[in-house]
Every structure is written in structure tokens, then in C-alpha cells.
Amino acid sequence: MKSVFLKLIVGGLTISCLTGCWDRVEINELAVVGLVGSEMDKKTHEQIVYYQIVNPEAFSSSSASGGSPVFTYTFRSQTKGAIGQKSSYMLPRKLFTDHYQSHIVTEAYAKEGMRSFLNYYERQFNRRSSLYLFITDSPLSEVMKTYTPLEKLPGRLLRSLISNTHKATGQISLKSRVKDLVENLDSSKVTVLPIVSLKGAKPPDHTTGSFENIDVSESNLILTGAALFNKDRMVGKITLWENGYYNMLKGETDTFFQSIDLKGSFVDLYANKVKTKQHLSLVNGEPVLNIEVTAQLAIRNNNQREKLDWDNVSQISNQFNQQIIENSHNLYKKAIRNKWDMFGLGDMIKYKRGRAWNFLQKQSEAWTQTKLQLTVRSTINDVGEIIDPFKEGEGNGTE
Incomplete structure (x- = not known):
């Protein structure tokens, strides 16, 4: 019996020492x-x-x-x-x-x-x-x-x-x-x-x-x-459009949307599984930023009137690659012209080792001399539900 009372006393003393949630808000x-x-x-x-x-x-x-x-x-x-x-x-x-x-x-x-x-x-x-x-x-x-x-x-x-x-x-x-x-x-x-x-x-x-309106x-x-x-x-x-190219070249996105003009017809492409590799090298004593981009394309909209075939699909892919290269070079030149080190070239050169790199490291803003070598490879793996578009006079009761 004494042991029971002793346990109750010890338990009571322990509980009394607890502060509880004194700082609760x-x-x-x-x-x-x-x-x-x-x-x-x-x-x-x-x-x-x-x-x-x-x-x-x-x-x-x-x-x-x-x-x-x-x-x-x-x-x-x-x-x-x-x-x-x-x-x-x-x-x-x-x-x-x-x-x-x-x-x-x-x-x-x-x-x-x-x-x-x-x-x-x-x-x-x-x-x-x-x-x-x-x-x-x-x-x-x-x-x-x-x-x-x-x-x-x-x-x-x-x-x-x-x-x-x-x-x-x-x-x-x-x-x-x-x-x-x-x-x-x-x-x-x-x-x-x-x-x-x-x-x-x-x-x-x-x-x-005041905002209870359907048009927001x-x-x-x-x-x-x-x-x-x-x-x-x-x-x-x-612009957001330019920033899309920048994110792709930096490897900070695996998706990309691009509309291309193919012989006067627009084709909307969605790039997924975008992969980017880059490294800095010296070519004839000049720094070159090498970037390789690979992507898989899906056709979201196609205004062409002809049927999709292997040749047409190849033209779409090539036009996509060319447009990415052209627009990316324009953005890169704009960054160099404004002295925006968007690709961290200054730090890349700073931590390179070798006599040729030492020469560049002694020059002020040597990173502005860096050239861009861009390679883009894409494949179309999704052409949508139809490959032969509807044409005028077909399927509408006219001859």
C-alpha cells in the first residue's frame, strides 16, 4: 500500500513541474x-x-x-x-x-x-x-x-x-x-x-x-x-519569350513552346524532355561556349494543308532547330553587348587551369570575347491524332 502512495506522490510532483503550453498562441x-x-x-x-x-x-x-x-x-x-x-x-x-x-x-x-x-x-x-x-x-x-x-x-x-x-x-x-x-x-x-x-x-x-464580372x-x-x-x-x-531561350540554354527547364513558320504555314511545337550540355573550351586562343540541346517534339497545331510524311516531319524538325539556333544567338549577342554575364562565363574562365587560360584571366572582362557554338537536335515523337488535314470541299457535302 505504501508503494502505491509513494508512486502517486512522485507522479503528482512530476506533473506539477510541467509548464504546459505556456507560449501557445x-x-x-x-x-x-x-x-x-x-x-x-x-x-x-x-x-x-x-x-x-x-x-x-x-x-x-x-x-x-x-x-x-x-x-x-x-x-x-x-x-x-x-x-x-x-x-x-x-x-x-x-x-x-x-x-x-x-x-x-x-x-x-x-x-x-x-x-x-x-x-x-x-x-x-x-x-x-x-x-x-x-x-x-x-x-x-x-x-x-x-x-x-x-x-x-x-x-x-x-x-x-x-x-x-x-x-x-x-x-x-x-x-x-x-x-x-x-x-x-x-x-x-x-x-x-x-x-x-x-x-x-x-x-x-x-x-x-466590383470584380464580379466574367471578364477578368x-x-x-x-x-x-x-x-x-x-x-x-x-x-x-x-521579355518572357527571350527568357524561355535563356532557361533552355542554361538547362533550367525540360519543356519549351515554339511556333515556327514553314513555307507560310504555322506549326506550334511543344518540346519536352529538353536536355542541355555545356562546356567552355579554347579554340585558337579564344574562349568558346559549347552548348548542345536535345529535345523531343509534339505537334500541337499544324496549319499546313498537305499530309504529314517523313519529308515534311523532317522539315519541321530542321526548322525548329534552325529557329532555336538563330534566336539563341541573337539573345547571346544582346547579353554580350550589354555586358550581362547571363551564363557565368566570368567565373568559368576564372577557375580554368592552364597557361592559355592564365593569359585570359589577366584581361579585364575577358568573358565578353567568348563565342557561342550551339548545336540543337530534335525529333518529333507526337504528330497528333490526324496526319492528313481536312481540306475545303471534303466531308461537307460539296463536290
Whole structure:
């Protein structure tokens, strides 16, 4: 009996020493951030930060309307560290930034240099290296107050746009994160980040009711291009079309979409299983970047009137190869002309060994002398359901 009482006493003392969930925070005590935007006031040099706070009521099944899915709060301060402190002056809940989806900065902010932004971000214990970073050429205040259809959370919408565009066209790389910019800070290699824009004029009011319209092509967020960064500073931009070629040459996508003009008829091709190999070599003392691209093609649309045969299929494949080579060379020349080291040639040359390479390493910007040698090989493995297109006067009751 004594042993039983002794066990109860020991158990009671043990339980009394437990602190329990003393630091637990209920969800209704948090202001959960879904998207963040940053810019700088050109006149006052104040940091301006926009927080999109998720409204749980909008997603509640028990709520009739729920209101706006997010609320945008704006804070200003001379220093980044004070922004979080100032949020307590306005927010009735604790600011929670651990799970936000994306971060947007203005083009002007990016051109000024983002080293201080990155230093602040990397110091945070709750930073997320996989966070996607976007540049916008639209007014950030309007971008952060835009209602997005289908996907109620704009931050999640932007992540989905990257994923869908990458899979459908290869025009956006998945390496568009904060960590990708940080990794290239001490490198000559250019970092490419997506540009998002506000399409069309914004409606006069910001209520969700003003968007109850079947046509949502206007007043929406769309991807419009790609921003090029040298270290922490934006130095230029290219179109999504050009970025597709860049991603393919870099081996950062295994899909690609291309329309070709074959004797006045358009053929839409979807390339899959795209494989890229590249290496840098010396030819007669000059650096040459050798890139070999292989791809399997599927015909998605064919406006030709003749029946597909082996000769025609071969012409389509050859035209695809030629068009890829021509457009890629144009992009490469544009990069060299603007001194955008998009392929990391400076670092490649820097770490090469040998007397000939030592000579190049002593020259300033030797990487701009590098020539491109591109080889493209493609095979068509999917021609669609029909190989003989319908023609006028056939199958419609006419002779």
C-alpha cells in the first residue's frame, strides 16, 4: 500500500513541474501575412512595406460573405527594423510573417541595389530561402491592393504563375527565389527574376464586388518579363519569350513552346524532355561556349494543308532547330553587348587551369570575347491524332 502512495506522490510532483503550453498562441491572435511588398520613397528615403494580411472570415464556411480575402496594411520608417515595431501601433494582432508566399519589390528599388534588403532578410531567424522574389514595373501600392480571381490569395497566385508558366512554356525558371539572388552576390553570374505587372486600369473602388464580372483579363496581375541582376542590382530586363531561350540554354527547364513558320504555314511545337550540355573550351586562343540541346517534339497545331510524311516531319524538325539556333544567338549577342554575364562565363574562365587560360584571366572582362557554338537536335515523337488535314470541299457535302 505504501508503494502505491509513494508512486502517486512522485507522479503528482512530476506533473506539477510541467509548464504546459505556456507560449501557445491562438490563430485568432495572429495577423498571418500572405504577401509582402517593399519600396523606397525617393524624396524622404523612407522604407515603405506593404503587408497583405489574410482574412480568415473570407474562408469561413459559416460566414455569409466573408468580405475581402486579404487586407493590405502600409508601414513607413527610416529603417527596416522599425517596420515590425510600428505594426503594433495599427495591428490588433501579432504580425506573423513565417509563412508568407512571395515578396515584391519595385523596379526603382531593385535598380538602387538590394544588398541592405538581403542583409536584413538573412538576419531573420524565420527567413525562408525558398521565397519567390518578384519585380514590378507597376505602382506597388496598386499591385498590393489588387483582387485576384480564382486564387483569392495574391501571394499564392504568384507562386502558381511561376509553376504553371515553367511547366507550360519554360519561360520562367524555378530558380527565382531569394536564395538564388543571395548565392550570386559574389559572382559574375547574372540572376534572373520574374517581372509582374498590373494589367489594365484599376477599378475606382477596391471591393471584391466590383470584380464580379466574367471578364477578368483586365485589372489582374500577370507575368510580363524577367529582370536581370548583376550581384544585388537590377541592370536590365528581357521579355518572357527571350527568357524561355535563356532557361533552355542554361538547362533550367525540360519543356519549351515554339511556333515556327514553314513555307507560310504555322506549326506550334511543344518540346519536352529538353536536355542541355555545356562546356567552355579554347579554340585558337579564344574562349568558346559549347552548348548542345536535345529535345523531343509534339505537334500541337499544324496549319499546313498537305499530309504529314517523313519529308515534311523532317522539315519541321530542321526548322525548329534552325529557329532555336538563330534566336539563341541573337539573345547571346544582346547579353554580350550589354555586358550581362547571363551564363557565368566570368567565373568559368576564372577557375580554368592552364597557361592559355592564365593569359585570359589577366584581361579585364575577358568573358565578353567568348563565342557561342550551339548545336540543337530534335525529333518529333507526337504528330497528333490526324496526319492528313481536312481540306475545303471534303466531308461537307460539296463536290
